Amino acid sequence: MDRSGVKPDKADAAGVKDKREGGFLDTVKVVAQALLIALVVRSLLFQPFNIPSGSLIPTLLVGDYLFVSKYAYGYSRYSFPLGLVPFEGRILGAEPKRGDVAVFKLPRDNATDYIKRVIGLPGDTVQMVDGRLFINGRVVERERIGNYRDDEDTAPGTGPEVPMYRELLPGGASHVVIERYGDRGPWDNTPLYKVPEGHYFMMGDNRDNSADSRDMNTVGFVPFDNFVGRAEVLFFSIDGAPAWQLWQWPTAVRWERLFTRIH
Template sequence: MERSGVEPDKAGSVSVKAKREGGFFDTVKLVTQALLIALVVRSLLFQPFNIPSGSLIPTLLIGDYLFVSKYAYGYSRYSFPFGLPPFDGRILGTEPKRGDVAVFKLPKDDSTDYIKRVIGLPGDTVQMIDGRLFINGKIVARERIGNYRDDEDTAPGTGPEIPMYREILPGGVSHVVIERYGDQGPWDNTPLYKVPEGHFFMMGDNRDNSADSRDMNTVGFVPYENFVGRAEVLFFSIDGAPAWQFWKWPNAVRWDRLFSRVH
């Protein structure tokens, strides 16, 4: 009788312990699977980025959060976290198109993420003359469409008004640019650039406030291998506050920009 009185207690103890261990390992398994799925999505499909600077104003604003498609240009070692697996060139590659807004690794250090617009393709010549863009010796069409009010350093509605233009690239892609200093800004007159094979010429839409391929010492020509992906859609946008301060969302979120495509 003593033995029969003890055995159920032991069996019950073992059963509870097994359930606890089973629950723990199930949780670990679930978390591991979720992390692997997130890693695959981030490496092969979409990666989120946020915009910390104004070089692509008015297309992208400080505080924008967007998804970048990793598959758009195929995969290089820069497509994967920490540059792994290490290999040269691209697989399943499709070259960027003129007018794409793309994320790439800065050629000078191969680690810093930059986002700019593809302006020059391999073999093109690119030059700025008196604020006008020339590609392959031909001036790029543009039309004045009004002013952009820059409230970045001022109270809302009190910032300076900056000339805004719609520029139409060869091939028909159009986008909006601003000229903070008119047509005589620091990079509005440049040498003639010849884009090498396997490289691209990148520029910001905020023409007078963008470190891009016009500055050979900072960016220069961008190798095809360095492209991370193409900007696709804004999934969040907030003005003047970090995204985690959710109590400021009602007034700070730019609701009209959510889920808009980048072009």
């Protein structure tokens, strides 16, 4: 008997217990379903990345956050987290186009994520001569469009102004590049590269500050299987502060870059 003189109903107590257990199991199911959906979206549709270095300035800045489409080039084992689906080659493959900005696994370790622009296709020859890009023996057209203040290694607004050009690649794709050291940078004169079949030649838009396919010991030619996806859109961008510092957002977020397409 309890203090009220009413004997507790065992069936009611069991019902309360069942409801609690059912509620916990329902929560577990919802969490599991959410994780499964997130895994599918990340593996098959879009994966978020952030930019930690300035190799693609001015197209991508340090502190940019972007979505990469996983389906753009089909799927390889590198499309899945930690390479958990081990298979060779690609399925539903679509070849990268010249001018795409793409994420790939560094061939040296097949693990580190790099992001560069597709410059050379399989069978192409690529060379830099006095700062000018040559593809298949022909110089790539470029137009001086002004200067770019390069604040990558300095306080905002204090960096040097460097030449900025618009390049027009064979096939019609265009993009903007900067030349930190003019046309006399460390990779402005290179050997003639012949891109092997099934591989691509990748370069950064910050031509004098990019570890890319010009350096055979660091990057070299990138196999098609190593491609993760194509950079599509910026969804967030912050300058000089971690994204989690919400109190910095009013002044640090680059509002004008949010939800812009990547070209």
